[in-house]
Amino acid sequence: MAVLLLNFTMMHLAPGDVADTIAQSMGGADEEVLAQIRTDYGLDQPFLVQLARYMGGVLSFDLGYSYYHNAPVTDLILQRLPATLLLVFTAQIFALLLGVVLGVISARKPNGILSHFVTFFALFGYSAPVFWTGILLLIAFSLKIQWFPVSGMRDVTISGGFWVHAVDVARHMVLPTLTLSSIFLALYSRLSRATMMETLGSDYVRTAKAKGLTQRQVVYKHALKNALSPVITLAGLQFSAVVSGAVLVETVFAWPGLGTLAFESILVRDTPTILGILFFSALMVIVGNLLTDFVLRLVDPRLRARA
Structure with missing residues (x-):
């Protein structure tokens, strides 16, 4: 419960909300439209009301609905x-x-x-940033030598049985794992x-x-x-x-x-x-x-x- 409370509080204190993102995707919106968006998503409610609604949803194994992906959050995570x-x-x-x-x-x-x-x-x-290491490995073994795939988890063009796909996933895993x-x-x-x-x-x-x-x-x-x-x-x-x-x-x-x-x-x-x-x-x-x-x-x- 402490983790849930801390996460929700930090997200609530962060500047901006989904209404701003939706307005940007629309090319802009006035205050009336922004207020209506916040009302539709329940963002106009007091903090404690939003917190209680979120906590109740989590306790009932409902993590909410994704604004961007238009799908339940639990399904996206699974x-x-x-x-x-x-x-x-x-x-x-x-x-x-x-x-x-x-x-x-x-x-x-x-x-x-x-x-x-x-x-x-x-x-x-220990001193090398992990993203820097990843970029170097990509340049060396995907772009120069071309031993391993550049991105993704599997090649959708490959057809075959279980072991064919297992080897394909293993090849994609090498550089991210390293x-x-x-x-x-x-x-x-x-x-x-x-x-x-x-x-x-x-x-x-x-x-x-x-x-x-x-x-x-x-x-x-x-x-x-x-x-x-x-x-x-x-x-x-x-x-x-x-x-x-x-x-x-x-x-x-x-x-x-x-x-x-x-x-x-x-x-x-x-x-x-x-x-x-x-x-x-x-x-x-x-x-x-x-x-x-x-x-x-x-x-x-x-x-x-x-x-």
């Missing part, structure tokens, strides 16, 4: 949600897996070339390197080495589980940033998800759609945190013991 979930979870899993692998490898030789490369990559990936995961890959690789180096210096690791275990057994059977917990926790905390970053990435690559829908709705001041997207984004963050707790219990046996 149409775009699968594309966003596919992109967000793929980018998060890719960044997490590759970041842990790079961090573990560099931690085994902290003064090696790979370790310095991970440090440089972390600084570059772009969205770049900043988080840098974070995870750096953190996993630091936690693995700390874990490798602990007493139980030295004991495992004294028993005659190989370096691979010590790293992957004993040290890795304890080193993973901080990285997974960070991944859960960063899930909201992944969702917000998807707005820019989807806009750059014209990916048909919630990010593109949000961008279009902001341009035309489609308030019900914007509020619905913010509400679903908050739900996605909550689900991401719950999944993080579940994965932590699977990875760390100490958490299972406490439960």
Whole structure:
């Protein structure tokens, strides 16, 4: 409820409304026409009345009606949600897996070339704006080399069975996934390197080495589980940033998800759609945190013991 109240209040305080957008599309309108538009959409009602109407609609699973798309907001979101979930979870899993692998490898030789490369990559990936990275990847791999499609999620001219379309979607996903995961890959690789180096210096690791275990057994059977917990926790905390970053990435690559829908709705001041997207984004963050707790219990046996 707090999220709903905050979102609605911020949108209400923002200058302009849908009446201004409709007037612009008409080429202009006088005050009488603007007042009639606001009356038709209920925008002339007091703030508390509009808030109560919105809250009541959300509680009855009605997010309102899109002024711009002329469709229920819930239907619009459910149409775009699968594309966003596919992109967000793929980018998060890719960044997490590759970041842990790079961090573990560099931690085994902290003064090696790979370790310095991970440090440089972390600084570059964290400082580069995600939309700038996306544009560079588009220029390099779509316009120059032409390995991957420029935009969209699928090629409508392709015909075939399930696997043909699956491969087509996978090709369209490569550049958006790399772009969205770049900043988080840098974070995870750096953190996993630091936690693995700390874990490798602990007493139980030295004991495992004294028993005659190989370096691979010590790293992957004993040290890795304890080193993973901080990285997974960070991944859960960063899930909201992944969702917000998807707005820019989807806009750059014209990916048909919630990010593109949000961008279009902001341009035309489609308030019900914007509020619905913010509400679903908050739900996605909550689900991401719950999944993080579940994965932590699977990875760390100490958490299972406490439960």
